[in-house]
Amino acid sequence: MPGPIKMFMADLNWVYLDKPLRHSPPSMAQDFAFLDPQEYFDWHREFGNNLFFMQAYTFCGYAYYPTRLGPVAPGPGREILPRFRQIVKAAGFPFCSYFCVGADLAVNGLRNEWVVPGSRSTEYHGYLAPESPWTDLLCDRIQEYLEGWPSDWLLFDWFAYGSLKPTFHVQPAWFVEKPFKRIIGRAMPERASDITPAESLRYRREVLAIQFRRIRDTVKKASPKTKILFNVPYWGPEEELWVDHPMLNESDSLIAECTDERILEWLLRIRKPNQTVWTTVIGRPDGTCDPSTWRKWYERGCDFCGYAWGTPPDWKPHPSYAKGLEMVRAAFREMKARP
DSSP: OOSOOEEEEEEEEEEOBOSSSOBOOBOOTTTTTTOOHHHHHHHHHHHTOSSEEOOSBOTTSOBSSOOSSSOBOSGGGGGHHHHHHHHHHHTTOOEEEEEESSOOHHHHHHOGGGBOTTTTTTSTTOOBOTTSTHHHHHHHHHHHHHHHSOOSEEEEEOOOSSSSSTTOOOOOOTTTHHHHHHHHSSOOOSSGGGSOHHHHHHHHHHHHHHHHHHHHHHHHHHOTTOEEEEBOOOSSTTOTTTTTOHHHHHSSEEEESSOOHHHHHHHHHHOOTTOEEEEEOSOOTTSOOOGGGHHHHHHTTOEEEEEEEEETTEEEEOGGGHHHHHHHHHHHHHOOSOO
16 A cells, blocks of 8 residues: 555444534444445545545444344444445455444443443443453454455454553452463452552453454454554553553554554554554544644654544534544645655
8 A cells, every 4th residue: 555544434433412412422223324335435535545444343332234243233234334345345445344342332231240340430331351251252243244344454442451541450250260360370359459459450461462362363364364453542651551562562553542742652662563553633532633743643654544423314524523624634635655
């Protein structure tokens, strides 16, 4: 692919509502189920993409392809991804799809025993435990998907343990008992307060390494040419949870959901020779994605992604994104070969 990756996405995980109040809740299965895949492709092509994106499974708990392993979007929604992918490939472009590792709102609600204890305290939905049967289901979904619709890239979102912040403390649970004994070398305590911070860190690093390798091996077995990257909500460089972690060392690329200089410079410094670093120039509503910085990261050799939320049934970005979108659109047009 000449030049950097340029992948903006109209993110179908969330909606942007103005009434009865302005907020951005998760999408429901019917919200975007009737979008036109050709129109979706044409809009993103005109925007300047050279890599095209569609969620396989939303974090909300439904798929845009016909699956035997969970809910699907209604009506034509179950065929959106196959049709969109066909259009993308016929036009000669690579295709990227998506699974969420940390949550599936349907599974979170129906299998509370798979949810990490205490993880609902900061996020109502909680986070699914890597040690629980959730990872089996996720890998089965990935295999089924790739056997039917091989993708050039797969983006795995919310790769985390118990929280999007790296300081979550391990809690005793039925699924923790055996791996805790194996990893730490002693029986799981009955109280979280009896697990030391060092043990919590060691445990989370190892459990996430195991989950990463299961996902990676599933992808490579089902579709050896598919490249993988994992979205971790880094809060700073060199976080103890991630330093020299297999996910960082063995992914095909690294991604920062921000334009934070500290984080991007760290990822650029530690990346392996075969890895690139993606920056997210628009998307997060907390101000950590600054599209005006694109040129710096272009000159540093980064790849680019971004996202925005629409108002159902219109998937196109909410008008509040207009200024940032125009900056990214112009940047995509200016990016050519590497300087």
